[in-house]
Every structure is written in structure tokens, then in C-alpha cells.
Amino acid sequence: MNIHVLPSDVASQIAAGEVVERPASVVKELVENALDAKAHSIDVEISNAGRSLIQVADDGCGIPAGELRLAVERHATSKLNTAADLFRIATLGFRGEALASIGSVSRLTVISRTADAVAGARLFVEGGHIGKVEQIGAPLGTMIRVEDLFYNVPARLKFLKQDITERRAIDNLLARYALAYPYVRFRLIEGNTISLQTTGDGDRRSILAALYGVDVARQMLEVSMQEDECSLEGYISPVALTRSNRREITFFINGRWVQDTPLNSALMQAYHTLLMVGRYPIAVLLLNIPAEEVDVNVHPAKAEVRFRNQDQIFGLVLRSTRRTLLAFTPVPAVASQNLWTNVPERSQSMDPAWSLGHDPVGPTSTQDESTEPFQQKTLTNLPLLRLIGQIGASYLVAEGPDGLYLIDQHAAHERVLFERLMAQAESSKINSQALLAPVVLDLPPASARLLNDQLPYLGKFGFQVEPFGANSFQVRGMPAMFGSTDPAAALRALVEDFEEDETPLKDEIEAKIAGRVCKRLAVKAGQVLSVEEQRALLNDLENCASPRTCPHGRPTMIHLSVAMLELQFGRKGPR
Ligand code: ADP
Numbered sequence: 001m002n003i004h005v006l007p008s009d010v011a012s013q014i015a016a017g018e019v020v021e022r023p024a025s026v027v028k029e030l031v032e033n034a035l036d037a038k039a040h041s042i043d044v045e046i047s048n049a050g051r052s053l054i055q056v057a058d059d060g061c062g063i064p065a066g067e068l069r070l071a072v073e074r075h076a077t078s079k080l081n082t083a084a085d086l087f088r089i090a091t092l093g094f095r096g097e098a099l100a101s102i103g104s105v106s107r108l109t110v111i112s113r114t115a116d117a118v119a120g121a122r123l124f125v126e127g128g129h130i131g132k133v134e135q136i137g138a139p140l141g142t143m144i145r146v147e148d149l150f151y152n153v154p155a156r157l158k159f160l161k162q163d164i165t166e167r168r169a170i171d172n173l174l175a176r177y178a179l180a181y182p183y184v185r186f187r188l189i190e191g192n193t194i195s196l197q198t199t200g201d202g203d204r205r206s207i208l209a210a211l212y213g214v215d216v217a218r219q220m221l222e223v224s225m226q227e228d229e230c231s232l233e234g235y236i237s238p239v240a241l242t243r244s245n246r247r248e249i250t251f252f253i254n255g256r257w258v259q260d261t262p263l264n265s266a267l268m269q270a271y272h273t274l275l276m277v278g279r280y281p282i283a284v285l286l287l288n289i290p291a292e293e294v295d296v297n298v299h300p301a302k303a304e305v306r307f308r309n310q311d312q313i314f315g316l317v318l319r320s321t322r323r324t325l326l327a328f329t330p331v332p333a334v335a336s337q338n339l340w341t342n343v344p345e346r347s348q349s350m351d352p353a354w355s356l357g358h359d360p361v362g363p364t365s366t367q368d369e370s371t372e373p374f375q376q377k378t379l380t381n382l383p384l385l386r387l388i389g390q391i392g393a394s395y396l397v398a399e400g401p402d403g404l405y406l407i408d409q410h411a412a413h414e415r416v417l418f419e420r421l422m423a424q425a426e427s428s429k430i431n432s433q434a435l436l437a438p439v440v441l442d443l444p445p446a447s448a449r450l451l452n453d454q455l456p457y458l459g460k461f462g463f464q465v466e467p468f469g470a471n472s473f474q475v476r477g478m479p480a481m482f483g484s485t486d487p488a489a490a491l492r493a494l495v496e497d498f499e500e501d502e503t504p505l506k507d508e509i510e511a512k513i514a515g516r517v518c519k520r521l522a523v524k525a526g527q528v529l530s531v532e533e534q535r536a537l538l539n540d541l542e543n544c545a546s547p548r549t550c551p552h553g554r555p556t557m558i559h560l561s562v563a564m565l566e567l568q569f570g571r572k573g574p575r
């Protein structure tokens, strides 16, 4: 093939690929345009998670009829003149690419009216072909309608995730912009339901409540710090309120949502030693610094930025969040949090009758060691182990034919319970216990949709949960083995597990539910076990199909072989 310049429709599809990856990226560009137009109110309407329709209507300054065709051309913008402007950008847009990109991969309609125009104007773009501007009656502001996204790029369509995932990306995006722009009224509508609505009255905490529930919103700590020309504002969670993923850490830099930033590590450093490994805070932080201090022209979707003076900004974030945390966290509590966050008191987590050796899950066929056929043990690929004892109230020590085994009692018990529970769920043997009074659980919209999808699976494990109005559920029963666990907390923890994984398969869903249940019920690190309990645990582990890892994939045991011991003691060594 000889070298040739690409036809313009091909070139613009390539460019579009950088800006428009999924429905949420369209929403982001359109919302940013509305914000740049100084809108006070932004209505987003979608159907099929944005695949068939994304419509964003604002009451901003509008686009003059004479500039409408330009607005949808590539590299056409009202926000930038000279190259020097690139280094002091005060608007969210500046590349002049969004509308052109969106127009090249969808059917786009723009309707707009400026304050001084008597009528509005409308323009269609279909797969990059720009139509004629027509006069039409329209309210002040701009309405952009994107239909059939990627209808002409089937390859892109294939890469879209399930509706629920794409939808969640849109929910999360709008929620974050709502938090960053509390004086703008946001609405997200699908069909007849409004799933997000803010008042625009500037009250961030009420938006937090809409997103995370009143409980979480009340606990969040306010950060507010001004240093020279820089300021940091927002909310961070106290050390006791954590998530299992980083997804709830949000930074806005000069009004722009920036996902991948070294500031995330500054925040994590502020929590250093205060959180358990694998736990992350919830945070919404808004950094404002002089425009010249930050280069936003690094990434086509503008999701990354560079700082002129990164250390200074890093320090600012670290200091102000750390100060907030320490001010709100009594020091002794921190120390104990550090070790046992998430580990409830023994009396709460385990009914005394469920101590190890007794069966917390109910009768099973594999439990009783005296009736256990010998053959089953050889199947487990664990050698026969002789118990030596417990150390640190957390690990069992055992001897095998080839050295020493250290067993994590919590992980091992999780594995034992997990296999038992999965088998019982399979044969519908899990008992549900009705609550004396049903509990109502309110969730943020995205989490509510997640939980809704898992309801049939939850039933199998003894959770009786029913939808109860928009984003609410009624919990009527819990697995009997849960005892007096707080039902709302247990379900929230479950939802959190699903948030980590965008689109779990059916089998994974059940495994996840079982995994979470086991985590709650398993004996904890720090719990002293009697010799009988230790022996029972070891024996149960030997009978597991996959004894070497816990349901979450972490090892249950460490093996120190005789050869390795000899090496370590200098008896034998590599020559
Ligand atoms: P950019 O935002 O980078 O300038 P876009 O392609 O997103 O590029 O938009 C092109 C131009 O169209 C903008 O510079 C702006 O003048 C105009 N525009 C787009 N959306 C709106 C809107 N909602 N209200 C007013 N003007 C808009």
C-alpha cells in the first residue's frame, strides 16, 4: 500500500476514538460544555444506558445560529485563541473536538438559542455529515441529543459492557459533577424515573447524602484549606468508614474531574497506618490552583493533568487531609482501628454456640471426622498434618511429612465455611430467619441497581430482600447463621463487593455472596482457640476441595519445607 492521507471520515473516527469511548464519555463532554456555558441547570436524559439516547439540556449562554455548523467541526472552539492560552485554561473544554467526535459516531442534534436571538436554531449531524441550520422555537440555552451512539462503528459497540455497567459509569460521573458543582441543579432521567436530582443550593452534604446515604454523609469529615493561591475543599471519610476499592476517591482539579493523579497517593499517605491493607477511603476533594500551575493538555479525554510544581501540591493535599483526619480521630482509637478495623467483637460476630468444631452452618455430611471415609482425605492434596498449636492467637502450627505448616486460622476457616455453604446453597439447605421488624435499606442509585440484580441469588443464601420504592429495599429475613448481625450493614458490605467487579458472571455472583458471608462468620485473627477447635479446623481444612487458598484467593497456609529449614540453618546450601 502506498502512503496516502486518510479520508476525513476515517480520520475523524480515529480522533473520536480518543474522546468518545463509551456513553459516559459523551455525557462527560456534554456536561462539561454546559458548565463552560455557565448553565445553572443541567438535565441529562438517557435510554438504554445511553446506547440509544443521551440528551443534555442546559440553560447556559447558547450557541449563536451562525456558529452552529462551526461548533460541530473539528478543532472549532470558542475557548482558546493562541497557543499561549493553552497554559492558562480556565474552561473545561478547549480542544474543540467533542461535538465533532460525537457527531462522527452517532446521530447528533443540536438545538440552541442565545439570549439576543428571537428564535432558536437546529442542526443535524449524522455519522459526520453536517446538515443545514434551521430555525426553530427553543428555550434559552442548548439541547444536545445523541442517538444511536456508535451505530456506524460496530467494533466500538462490541466493546461496550453490559447496560448496568455503562449505566453505573454515567451515574457515577453525574454524581461527581453534582458534588463538584453544588450550585448547579443536576437531573438524571431515564424513562419516567429521575435517578439523581440536586437542588443547586450549594449544600454539598445533602448531595453526599443523596449519593451515599444520610449515614455516610453525616460521618464524612470536611476538608477546607487555603495556602497562598491554592485551596483544597471537600470531604474525606473517617478511618472507620472505608471501601474495598479506590473508586470512591475523587479529585477535581480546577473544576475538572481528574482520575489518574498522583494526588491519590497523597491522600493514601494521609491515611497511612490508619487503614487496613486493601481498604480505601471515600473522598471528594476539589483542588483549585492558578491555571498556569497545571497542564491539562496531556490526555485527549482530559482525564490526566500535570502540575508545574507537583511536590508542593502533593504536600498541600497530604497535609490538609492528614490534619483533618487527626483532628477527628482520637489517637488511641486509631491504634486499635489499625489492627482490627472490620473485626467486630467476638460476642457480636459469633454466637457462642458457633465456636469452631461445632458447625456454624448447619449439619453437613463432611463434618464428622469419625465417619469420614479415609479415601476422601487423600483427595484433598493436603498431606496429613499433626497439630502443634496456635501462635499469636492467629495462626495454627502443624507438622507434615515434609516440614512445618503455618495456617492462617481466619483464611482457613473462611475456606471451610465457603465450601460448606456453596454445597448447601446448591441443595437449598440454607435457612432464612425472619426479622422481627423488617429493616429498610436505602442505597445510592447505582448501588441500588446492583443489589436489585443480585436479589434472586441472595434468596438462595437466606437473605429475604425486596425492592421497596426507588433505591430502597426491605429486608425481611437474613440467613439464620447470621444471628443478630446488623442486616443493613451486612447487605451494604455485599453491595460493596459487587462494586469492585464490573460484570460478574452468575457463578461468580454466588461465590461472592458466599465469600462475604464466610468472611463475616469465620473465626477472626486474634481469637484464642481451644485445642479441640484447632484440631477441628485443621481437619475440616484437610477435607476441603481447595484447601490452599481462602475464597478470596489469599493463601491459607505457608509451608516451610525441611529442605528450606536446612538451608536456612546452614546445614545444606547451594554449592
Ligand atoms: P470545546 O468544548 O473543546 O470548545 P466542543 O466540541 O465540546 O469543544 O464544543 C465546541 C464549541 O461549541 C464550544 O467551544 C462552544 O463554543 C460551543 N458549545 C458546545 N456546547 C455548548 C453548550 N452546551 N452551550 C454553549 N456553547 C456550547
Ligand code: MG
Pocket (backbone or CB within 6 Å): 029, 032, 033, 092, 093, 094, 096, 098, 099
Ligand atoms: Mg467541550
